[in-house]
Amino acid sequence: MFSHAIPFLHHKPIMDSGNLSSSSALPAVVSAENFRLWPLLDVQILELSFALFVFLAIHVIRQQRRYGLSVWPIVGMLPSLITAARGNLYEWITDLLRRHKGTFQFRGPWFSSLNCVVTADPRNLEHLLKTKFPYYPKGSFFRDTVRDLLGDGIFGADDETWQRQRKVASIEFHSARFRQMTVESLVELVHSRLETVLEDFVERRTAVDLQDVLLRLTFDNVCMIAFGVDPGCLRGGLPEIPFAKAFEDATEVTVLRFITPTFVWKILRYLNLGVEKKLKQSIKTVDEFAEDVIQTRKRELSTTAQPQANNQRSDLLTVFMRLRDEQGRPFSDKFLRDICVNFILAGRDTSSVALSWFFWLLDQNPDVENKILAEIYRIVGERGEAKTREFRFDSLVFKPEEIKKMEYLHAAISEALRLYPSVPVDHKEVVEDDVFPDGTILKKGTKIIYAIYAMGRMEAIWGKDCREFKPERWMKDGRFMSESAYRFTAFNGGPRLCLGRDFAYYQMKYVAASIISRYRVAVVKGHPVEPKLALTFYMKDGLKVNLIKREEGQIRKYMKLN
Numbered sequence: 196m197f198s199h200a201i202p203f204l205h206h207k208p209i210m211d212s213g214n215l216s217s218s219s220a221l222p223a224v225v226s227a228e229n230f231r232l233w234p235l236l237d238v239q240i241l242e243l244s245f246a247l248f249v250f251l252a253i254h255v256i257r258q259q260r261r262y263g264l265s266v267w268p269i270v271g272m273l274p275s276l277i278t279a280a281r282g283n284l285y286e287w288i289t290d291l292l293r294r295h296k297g298t299f300q301f302r303g304p305w306f307s308s309l310n311c312v313v314t315a316d317p318r319n320l321e322h323l324l325k326t327k328f329p330y331y332p333k334g335s336f337f338r339d340t341v342r343d344l345l346g347d348g349i350f351g352a353d354d355e356t357w358q359r360q361r362k363v364a365s366i367e368f369h370s371a372r373f374r375q376m377t378v379e380s381l382v383e384l385v386h387s388r389l390e391t392v393l394e395d396f397v398e399r400r401t402a403v404d405l406q407d408v409l410l411r412l413t414f415d416n417v418c419m420i421a422f423g424v425d426p427g428c429l430r431g432g433l434p435e436i437p438f439a440k441a442f443e444d445a446t447e448v449t450v451l452r453f454i455t456p457t458f459v460w461k462i463l464r465y466l467n468l469g470v471e472k473k474l475k476q477s478i479k480t481v482d483e484f485a486e487d488v489i490q491t492r493k494r495e496l497s498t499t500a501q502p503q504a505n506n507q508r509s510d511l512l513t514v515f516m517r518l519r520d521e522q523g524r525p526f527s528d529k530f531l532r533d534i535c536v537n538f539i540l541a542g543r544d545t546s547s548v549a550l551s552w553f554f555w556l557l558d559q560n561p562d563v564e565n566k567i568l569a570e571i572y573r574i575v576g577e578r579g580e581a582k583t584r585e586f587r588f589d590s591l592v593f594k595p596e597e598i599k600k601m602e603y604l605h606a607a608i609s610e611a612l613r614l615y616p617s618v619p620v621d622h623k624e625v626v627e628d629d630v631f632p633d634g635t636i637l638k639k640g641t642k643i644i645y646a647i648y649a650m651g652r653m654e655a656i657w658g659k660d661c662r663e664f665k666p667e668r669w670m671k672d673g674r675f676m677s678e679s680a681y682r683f684t685a686f687n688g689g690p691r692l693c694l695g696r697d698f699a700y701y702q703m704k705y706v707a708a709s710i711i712s713r714y715r716v717a718v719v720k721g722h723p724v725e726p727k728l729a730l731t732f733y734m735k736d737g738l739k740v741n742l743i744k745r746e747e748g749q750i751r752k753y754m755k756l757n
């Protein structure tokens with residue numbers, strides 16, 4: 196920057212002095228006396244520029260020592276961040292955190308919203324997620340950024356608005372009715388849709404993008420849970436569903452707002468230009484879909500034709516429609532829409548990307564795959580009918596109690612989430628001056644990023660083998676052992692612990708066991724696997740795999756059955 200500034204300051208006098216013979220070319224105010232001063236001024240400017248340069252160089256070096264990164268005037272650490280974002284940003288953050296013993300301060304450009312404290316220290320996580328929870332809300336910056344898409348829904352909400360939704364949804368998520376719905380919806384999706392789609396790829400002997408198929412499955416599944424409707428993304432031919440596409444587009448553009456200066460996206464929104472125009476259109480499609488479902492459900496619930504069927508409904512939309520607010524009034528259609536849209540966002544891609552990383556890891560760790568298979572066969576083998584010739588292992592429909600017993604599979608999925616958490620970084624805001632347990636001083640308004648991906652790679656937390664995929668680290672005496680939410684933060688922790696965690700484990704285990712028991716999943720050789728920069732930890736190029744069908748005869752031989 197300053198190497199540009201110096202010649203610029205010199206140019207004018209040098210050019211002018213070249214025209215000395217022609218006094219008419221000189222500005223009237225430049226006298227001969229003034230001209231004798233030019234070389235003097237030149238030297239002074241040069242000296243001043245040099246002093247400024249030295250001062251800045253010392254400043255940058257000092258800041259580099261203090262923060263571990265160059266801090267440039269005006270743009271702060273942004274150049275390093277941009278360079279890192281071209282490679283693997285999450286590894287870059289991990290490396291910085293390791294060098295700074297778990298916490299570092301990022302200095303963004305002046306007047307930007309990028310100044311923040313980044314931490315992977317479990318003591319700090321417990322402090323902000325639990326001990327001092329009320330002092331670390333999502334905050335107004337987050338809420339304003341996501342409001343157009345998420346409205347007053349649970350994700351951006353704080354205080355009473357959050358509490359009310361959390362309480363109702365929490366009761367519902369733990370109810371027997373809800374559990375039954377999740378079990379039934381998965382049986383329907385896996386055996387009527389997923390199996391058909393995968394079988395089609397096997398017959399055509401073509402590779403399948405497993406991440407895409409899993410995303411479709413979890414999108415349909417979460418819509419069944421939130422709205423009580425199936426959008427049909429996993430139907431034959433894998434059609435493009437306008438609601439699903441609009442949802443995806445709206446999420447992508449909303450994420451872009453986080454790295455765009457607020458005034459820029461607000462102007463674009465006001466003028467209805469560029470990505471903001473796209474966001475508006477996508478939200479319109481989402482709203483129309485929601486409106487349609489809400490009105491249809493209202494009509495269904497008001498008819499007396501099927502009272503039993505209506506009472507059985509346990510999707511979130513119906514549950515919240517039956518409730519009344521503090522004044523005894525039903526919730527507005529807008530609030531109902533917000534609740535459902537937030538749950539869809541929470542559950543649409545988290546489980547599917549986790550499963551994609553899990554299958555990728557399994558391909559590199561055949562010993563783990565064999566142990567999972569052995570566990571499945573052992574558990575299913577306990578069924579009396581499993582020993583008969585009519586029983587077929589390649590068309591298993593697991594019972595909920597069997598899924599629960601699969602503890603090694605539970606450990607393997609947790610291990611995949613430890614290394615590849617679906618939400619790689621999360622954020623909070625400080626509402627009052629505070630000090631982290633590690634001594635970091637926090638000023639009111641500071642943004643906190645907790646680096647969940649980096650936490651899985653901290654030797655201080657997981658030991659020297661932290662980068663290895665070892666489900667055994669979760670097992671003790673043949674049983675799964677859970678870990679503190681402040682060390683394993685893939686599902687967040689404290690009062691805002693993921694509401695869908697139990698459901699997500701059931702869903703992931705059911706889908707994984709159903710696929711593994713039917714096929715060996717082999718990642719296509721040379722397929723590039725790297726993370727995409729997004730809110731969720733997608734694989735940038737999906738996960739291309741070939742499916743190799745397991746032979747019934749081999750399974751029976753393996754199980755020593757005839």
Ligand code: HEM
Nearest residue numbers: 349541542545546549617618685686687691693694695699
């Ligand atoms: C592997 C699967 C999943 C992972 C790793 C995961 C992870 C997370 C994380 C990190 C948060 C905190 C987000 C934040 O506050 O910024 C969260 C919140 C939440 N999750 Fe999950 N999630 C998963 C699946 C699901 C599913 C399937 C559902 C619902 C069907 C769900 C529902 C929620 C809800 C409602 C919240 C908000 C809780 C609150 O703010 O009180 N999640 N989840």
